[in-house]
Amino acid sequence: MSASVPTDAVAPPTRRYLRRHSLTVRITHWLNVLCLSCLLLSGLQIFNAHPRLYWGKFGADPDHAFLSIGSTSTGNELHGYLQLGSLRIETTGVLGVSGEDGTPTARAFPTWLTVPSYHDLGAGRHWHFFFAWLLVTNGLVYLVHGVLRRHFRRDLLPDRDQLAPRHLWREIRDHARLRFAHGAEARRYNALQKISYLAVIFVLIPLMVLTGLTMSPGLDAAFPFLPGLFGGRPSARSLHFITATLLVAFVVVHVVMVLVSGVWNNLRSMVTGRYAIDDEGTES
Numbered sequence: 001m002s003a004s005v006p007t008d009a010v011a012p013p014t015r016r017y018l019r020r021h022s023l024t025v026r027i028t029h030w031l032n033v034l035c036l037s038c039l040l041l042s043g044l045q046i047f048n049a050h051p052r053l054y055w056g057k058f059g060a061d062p063d064h065a066f067l068s069i070g071s072t073s074t075g076n077e078l079h080g081y082l083q084l085g086s087l088r089i090e091t092t093g094v095l096g097v098s099g100e101d102g103t104p105t106a107r108a109f110p111t112w113l114t115v116p117s118y119h120d121l122g123a124g125r126h127w128h129f130f131f132a133w134l135l136v137t138n139g140l141v142y143l144v145h146g147v148l149r150r151h152f153r154r155d156l157l158p159d160r161d162q163l164a165p166r167h168l169w170r171e172i173r174d175h176a177r178l179r180f181a182h183g184a185e186a187r188r189y190n191a192l193q194k195i196s197y198l199a200v201i202f203v204l205i206p207l208m209v210l211t212g213l214t215m216s217p218g219l220d221a222a223f224p225f226l227p228g229l230f231g232g233r234p235s236a237r238s239l240h241f242i243t244a245t246l247l248v249a250f251v252v253v254h255v256v257m258v259l260v261s262g263v264w265n266n267l268r269s270m271v272t273g274r275y276a277i278d279d280e281g282t283e284s
Contacts, residue, residue, distance in 0.1 A: 018187065020275035022149065028142040029270055035135035036247065038127060041115035043244060044108075045124030051108030053241055054234040066238075069108040071096045078104045132212060139205060155189060156198055162191035180261045186277055200250055204243055211240035 021029075052065035068083045069091070080096020082089045093099075098110035111117040115127050146152045161167060171192050174180070181190060189197070213219050214226040214236035230236040258266045269275035 015276055015278050017274040017276055019273050020269045021273045022145070022151075023273065024141070024145040024149075025151065026270055026273060028138050028145075031138045032135065035131045035138065036251070038115060038131040039135065040244060040248065041113065042124045042127035042131070045114040045116065045119075046121065046128060047241065048108045048114065048119065049121045053238040055238060056232050056234055067241075069095050071106040078106055080106075132209075135205075136209060142201075152198075156194050156201075158191050158194045162194070167191065175257075178260050182278060186275075196250060196254075200247065204247055204250070208240060208243040208247070211236040211243065215240065 051069040053067040054065055065083075066085060069081070070083070071078050071080050073079070078092070078097045079090065080092040080094070080098070082091045082095050091097075092104075094110065095108060097104050097106055099105055100111055107119070114124070116123050146156075168191055171190055175192060180186075210226070211230060213223075214230055215233055220226055220233070227233050227236065230239055265276050
């Protein structure tokens with residue numbers, strides 16, 4: 001006696017691979033990873049030379065810094081601190097005072113967070129400028145490719161339905177609960193991804209480049225309007241630091257989302273361009 005087969009049985013999901021990222025996008029992505037990593041570490045080396053941030057055209061008085069990382073001494077002991085406005089936080093061992101070699105040393109950021117690891121402002125600037133221009137060149141290649149291949153319009157510009165307040169709120173709740181799109185919905189970036197990518201590409205990175213150029217005395221002489229755009233070189237330096245911090249925050253969230261939404265699938269798509277989609281089973 002044979003078993004009956006339900007007529008409403010659901011077939012298992014089928015897996016297929018889509019081409020998600022072009023070769024140019026993949027190459028520029030990994031170059032950006034390299035450039036931003038070296039820019040961050042060399043930038044912290046430069047920041048260590050004067051670990052204070054100011055607003056306005058002039059910035060030399062430590063009492064007028066809105067952010068500072070420093071140290072104080074009590075007897076033979078050094079104490080590190082991070083001060084933001086009137087708020088002071090003890091940070092000995094990490095910021096202000098660190099001692100990877102066993103000897104407490106006054107430095108804003110520890111040696112394991114700077115390039116080079118030893119104190120060398122000149123070398124830090126050389127590293128920083130080299131990877132800054134590499135980032136700019138790489139970004140221009142990505143922009144030209146995006147325009148010619150309609151990458152921005154096709155993949156990064158949010159659809160009207162994605163910008164609806166109800167849809168955005170649902171995506172925020174789904175991300176908070178670590179719920180991610182599957183099947184046909186996974187073919188395209190969600191609204192939060194598109195908005196954050198566009199903000200990085202067209203707001204944060206251009207702002208970081210412009211504020212970096214403003215800190216160059218030679219470029220200020222050639223383009224005297226640059227300091228005025230940001231209210232002075234000290235303000236440009238502060239915005240440069242804040243922008244870099246926002247980029248680090250974006251990268252941290254981006255990496256976390258990659259890990260929890262399918263690390264191998266996401267990594268494969270950025271290495272080979274192939275992204276796996278599991279189509280939901282259909283009734284048979």
